[in-house]
Amino acid sequence: MSAAPVLSVEGLSVTFATPRGPARAVDGVSFALRPGERLGLVGESGSGKTTTALALMRLLKPPARIESGRILLGGTDLVAAPEPALRRLRAARIALVPQGAMNALNPVLTCGAQFADMFAAHGAPGGPARIAGLLRSVGLEPGVADLYPHQLSGGMKQRVCIALAMALGPAVIVADEPTSALDVVVQKQVMTTLVRVQRELGAAIVMVGHDMGLMAQAVHRIGVMYAGRLVEIGPVRRIFAAPRHPYTRMLVESLPGFGARGVFRGIAGLPPSLVDLPPGCAFAPRCPRAEARCTRERPEARAAGADGEVRCHRAEEGDDAA
């Protein structure tokens, strides 16, 4: 709480132009990222988590558009920054570990050439020895620099992407489902590498994902998104032990464990269309605790425990005293 945030997102809204009108994919999202912190953004398809990640990188393309809000990175508002400034900041101050490492690397360049390109673009010193050191730090042989992406396994490619993201020592790493394409054994290895590298660098991470189990292991704080809104945020242990938002609770309860078999706790219903959001709480139509007010009034953020916020009219009633 004490340290100044490395990244502040304030009232971020992103809309997509669609034939049926503007779809609000991200709707007034605010959070602050502390130095060295790993923050997870979870949510289902269409919840706006990947759109938020791409907005942080200013990598959204039409029909997506940042409608309002600020993204403050060390005094610079990325939303207002012109493209040349963004090019200097990307990779150097805020770097992306992309979702599918499969498509993120240039297929016609060796891995070493992709590092060299990036160093050249930023006027940073980076010879073969530096590249070898980066590859070693993510558990790869220096010889990988001479290989093309198609010669690498999925896990190796994702490690190359991590090495690329850390190469210029960014303050913030945005990791968009960094291990979703990997098998579980490799996933654990890559996640361990990512966290080790992040700690060595002293960087903060915004990690986007849908796997609550992985988030439980990987992050310090979790933000839960639903229909473009950040409905709850808090320390990971509190989110799992005493979720305040009914959606968070149902999400945690829907996870399969190794307890009783044949027990299913799905969430009935579907998320609303982003083109036609209900006037009140977006989760109200599926919420077992919704009352009349929930369908009329949009809930504002309020404090939830230490270091947490929730957007729900019914949040405190009936919940564990946590």
Added chain:
Amino acid sequence: MPLEVAGAWVEFGGGLFAGPRKAALRGVDLRLPGGEGGHILAVVGESGSGKTTLTRLLLGLLAPTRGRVLWQGRDLATLDGAARTAYRRDVQAVFQDPFGAFNPVYRIDRMLTLPALRFGLARDAAEARALAEAALETVGLRPSETLGRFPHQLSGGQRQRAMVARAVMLRPRVLVADEPVSMVDASLRATILESLWRLRHDKGMSLVYVTHDLATAYQIADSIVVMRGGEIVEAGDAETTIRAPRHPYTRDLLAALPPADPTIGWRLDDDTAHPSAKEETA
């Protein structure tokens, strides 16, 4: 014994120009028990383990290089007209990549209503449409937003659910499902797995559930086989396989699963060093 694989090998390559001979399956034996109640068999493995190749054998889409695939005691390769039609009706599939499974030039309607009419589940188009709508609703799809669309207009998760809806509607005796919920969100995954589990417990359907996910395998399966490198390395009832795994590979898989509980597990860093850890559960 409705569906059985006996000593199956599947090999690729080995010709003059086809490079070294590689085996995708190496002598696999698998029996899906028959009987009244139905049975859920989970086939668990990672990429390259051969689990999808095994699926293709069970569906008759691929013939084994050596060994046999049997349907009610008869070799799939020798099924004649009527027996083959019965097999096609009784054994249905849900594919991992639902985009490859749909004909792109037909609307979603056709893949639901056509088999409903052809297999005699509906007498006319109106009945077929009603069946299709009910099936879509059981997997959390809105019929109004699904029917009338082409496959490319649906997301991967929606296409997967449409495939499950089709399988559910046709009431096969055996469903072979290859990663049927891999593109579906967690909250909905539970709902779809529940509908598959109900088909087994209420209707006696058998299911071969192919997945990389030991947790959902444990949740719905009666028995589990674990595959690696084209071989079955462990097989047993679900409870024993998870509680007392014998093969080191099964233990590795279990150890790599992230527990959905932040108080136990990986401990990726000494979290007492971090400010938010001091708050504990507030």
